[in-house]
Amino acid sequence: MSKKIFAANWKMHKTPQQAAEFAKNFLTKVKDDFFNHNEVMIFPQNFSLAAIATEFKNSKVQYGPQQIHTELKGAFTGENSLELAQAIGAQICLIGHSERRQFFHEDHTAINKKVKLCLEKNITPILCFGETLEDRQSNQTFDVCFKQLDEALTNIDTSKRLVLAYEPVWAIGTGQVATSDQVKEVHEKVFQKMQSSSFKNFQILYGGSVKADNAKELIGIPHVDGFLIGGASLEVDSFLRICYL
Numbered sequence: 598m599s600k601k602i603f604a605a606n607w608k609m610h611k612t613p614q615q616a617a618e619f620a621k622n623f624l625t626k627v628k629d630d631f632f633n634h635n636e637v638m639i640f641p642q643n644f645s646l647a648a649i650a651t652e653f654k655n656s657k658v659q660y661g662p663q664q665i666h667t668e669l670k671g672a673f674t675g676e677n678s679l680e681l682a683q684a685i686g687a688q689i690c691l692i693g694h695s696e697r698r699q700f701f702h703e704d705h706t707a708i709n710k711k712v713k714l715c716l717e718k719n720i721t722p723i724l725c726f727g728e729t730l731e732d733r734q735s736n737q738t739f740d741v742c743f744k745q746l747d748e749a750l751t752n753i754d755t756s757k758r759l760v761l762a763y764e765p766v767w768a769i770g771t772g773q774v775a776t777s778d779q780v781k782e783v784h785e786k787v788f789q790k791m792q793s794s795s796f797k798n799f800q801i802l803y804g805g806s807v808k809a810d811n812a813k814e815l816i817g818i819p820h821v822d823g824f825l826i827g828g829a830s831l832e833v834d835s836f837l838r839i840c841y842l
């Protein structure tokens with residue numbers, strides 16, 4: 598059985614100092630044996646990535662950027678390079694978060710390139726997908742989710758590790774968590790789809806208003822391999838309550 602994954606998406610929050618304080622506090626509270634059965638992933642805002650790298654350097658906590666450019670280097674003012682993140686120890690990278698798709702018009706061609714780039718550089722991509730409320734209400738959930746996955750995973754090396762994060766857009770930051778039946782249905786179908794597409798090493802996270810009180814039920818659902826957590830990951834204690842369900 599693969600380890601459970603607890604991933605924190607800090608979005609545009611936390612100064613480097615606040616990020617370092619979180620890391621120190623987290624490391625004093627988490628037990629070493631926790632990592633025998635679980636993985637912890639932190640996605641800080643870019644200015645705080647170096648501070649996080651310093652604090653977590655000798656720990657089992659993984660960290661990486663929330664978004665990268667499709668090229669590794671060059672004249673791309675304002676963009677983030679995967680290679681530079683890797684130079685400070687990044688092992689993971691968030692790709693295709695709905696806020697990137699929605700506000701920054703990240704399209705499927707770019708998302709597919711970013712997944713490939715991560716795999717080439719031996720960085721684990723955490724690929725987000727999920728439907729809007731409109732999609733769900735018009736019974737398009739599976740069409741939309743499968744389309745996003747097909748586009749993002751075109752010509753991908755199926756032997757490499759890949760982490761998917763099912764995040765219904767209507768559940769992100771709204772306090773409106775998906776029901777167990779909704780999560781179960783999507784995770785089951787996505788699991789089958791990935792298996793029939795020959796992917797061998799993948800996990801599927803759920804994300805969207807995860808808190809300690811709803812996480813307990815969700816973690817028991819088949820093929821829910823962990824969570825991608827926004828708001829509730831910003832404080833050490835609320836994040837740890839989810840890690841130690």
Ligand code: PGA
Binds near residue numbers: 770806825828829
């Ligand atoms: P939330 O965010 O937990 O605050 O809903 C999740 C995410 O956007 O990844």
